Amino acid sequence: MKRTLADLKRGERGIIKEFSEENIPLKLLEMGCLPGNEVEMLQMAPFRDPMYLNINGSHLAIRREIALLIEIDLISLHG
């Protein structure tokens, strides 16, 4: 199953997969949202939008529509 940033629950972490998505703003990349980097979901506003993330040490809030474009591998908590 395809997992994206938007699927993370609070406190869960993941690794950003290779992406070639056109619509991801360059700004997000510049702030550290690059393939191979780790992300953690810190907080979600009501209706899970926007989302507050820790991406590779940068603390950012992004809208759900963008989070849906970024695929990740979930880091499992149980090994």
Add this chain to the structure above:
Amino acid sequence: MAKQINVALIGNPNTGKTSVFNQLTGLNQKVGNYPGITVEKKEGICKLPRGLKAHILDLPGTYSLNASSLDENVVIELLLNKSDKDYPDVAVVVSDVENLKRNLLLFTQIKDLGIPTILVINMADRMERKGISLDVDLLEERLNTKVVLVSARKNTGIDELKEAIINYRHISDEPCVNASVIAPEYFDRLRKAFPKQSLYKLWLVITQDVNFGNINRKEITNSDHFDTKSHTELKKLQHKETILRYQFINGVLKETMKVDASSAKDLRSRLDRILTHKVWGYTIFFGILLLIFQAIYSWSSYPMDLIDETFAFLSEWTKTTLPAGAFTNLIAEGIIPGLGGIVIFIPQIAFLFFFISILEETGYMSRVVFLMDRIMRKFGLSGKSVVPLVSGTACAIPAVMATRNIESWKERLITILVVPFTTCSARLPVYLIIIALVIPDRAVWGFNLQGLTLMLLYLLGFGVAIGSAWILNLILNIKNRSHFVIEMPNYKLPMGKNIAINVVEKTKSFVFGAGKIILAISIILWVLASYGPGDNFNNASEIVSEQYDEQSNITEDELDEEIASFKLKNSYIGIMGRGIEPVVAPLGYDWKIGIAIISSFAAREVFVGTLATIYSVGSDEEETIKNRMAAEINPILGGPLFTFASGVSLLLFYAFAMQCMSTLAIVKKETNTWKWPVLQLVVMTLFAYFVALAAFQLLK
């Protein structure tokens, strides 16, 4: 004499650029606008050792040289234009020690432009608490530049920075990342086509959509030495460039920076858990809004009363001290009250910006945006629009100024345009007296009808503001390229110096920016109300005295009031008021209300005072004025003038009409053009007219 050294402060938002700027320049700074746009331009003079001076420019925060907003365009346009008078001799990149990796991205880009670049690593005071250690010497070697550790808060490293600025000529201007490896062949052809230009500059010109001084974008893209790349290809290359830069940065930091995570104490996550919580987050934010509202609405009334009394005293004093005559009248009744009308806003502006600075300084404002984004986005507003909209309920002037921290121009403009709909405190006296006249003082289901009406008016103002934002969002055709990626900065204790400078700056910009217009209009209004054409005005006292000749029971005071009333009726404003009677009659008003509406342009609350003068009741007692108003007869329809229908019509007119010259003046100042205030004046007033017309015609 040596020339000033031009210094540009550049860096990501929230790295402490403005704090460093304040430390370098103190109050020796001025805030203006970049020509033609509404981005704030902060510049100042810094005294350096050995009698030298530097001109410091505090540029808007930016994450990279790939511009995505007006603010960021300013930075790149300056750095690409060597003939700009502000073009830096030396760039100072301010970075935050806690976010060094991300901050260095911008640093490498600027260095690659061939500008001598000093790296300031700010917030050095936080290194210990965060367990960060740095090998500054090695970092200087790897980045091939001067690195200065600074704490703007503790005022350390500033002298070293000044010294580095003086010695800027010794800083290497070699690039540190060779961007051309992302597409060697492409860059090769570029180099051959324009051998005289810096390669990285050309690349920026090709990828950015901004204006450049001397390099023409078309010239490059039309050149047939190489095929133009499509937008998608360019974006791919930009991705590649970003990754390349991060590779370089990661390599450098691996050698030079150590973070001992175990000693890091994390206040942020604990605070965030509460402040961005689905319930507590909103509860706390609501509480803070209430506090701000309380401050500008009620605490500021004490200094405002004092200002009021002081200017009334000054006016009186001038009148009794200077020789009587037209000139004295102009000073005592025109200019002094006009100045008072400017100064009166200072307490509210100062209070609001005191609170807003604290919200910004502490990092809380970003949490507000996080909480409010989804709701406000639907209406084309920003999460940050909440603060101006709520403070507009006290006064629109500081509220319009408070939109400055909204990054997207479209969201900011919409906020400015709709703020005047919210019920400001100047409407309150008008509402109170009309409600007292036409709404029965009775309880329905335990609610007092008068109180309920007042509440409805507040809700109505807010609702119309939001509704018109929604419409404006649909019709305003402004490109909104900024993406919603909000950085959530770490929580910090606010710096007193930053807050003080901000409050002083905002107050100054109001007094000297909008103040001129306010003074001019209030003098014009005064002249219109104090002079009139023809015999009726000039011989007012004889005419009135004659009328009352036989009735000997009129007192001196009553006679004076009658004269004042007669004069106002025959002044230019009086004539205008009578002139618009046919226009306002369908709304249920007579010419006296017409005069009061025109005078309200100085400030809405003048309505009550003007009616008092026209009715010659000579007393500010609300009861007296109210009784006199209740006795008025409608000249066309007969019966009382203030009925339920005309009362509601008047309430609605005051709710929607743009009747505040001070607001228009500040909107002109903030948007840099007369277009938007004129639009507000016309659209709001027409809207008010037709709503009031409909209300009266339906209810009468």
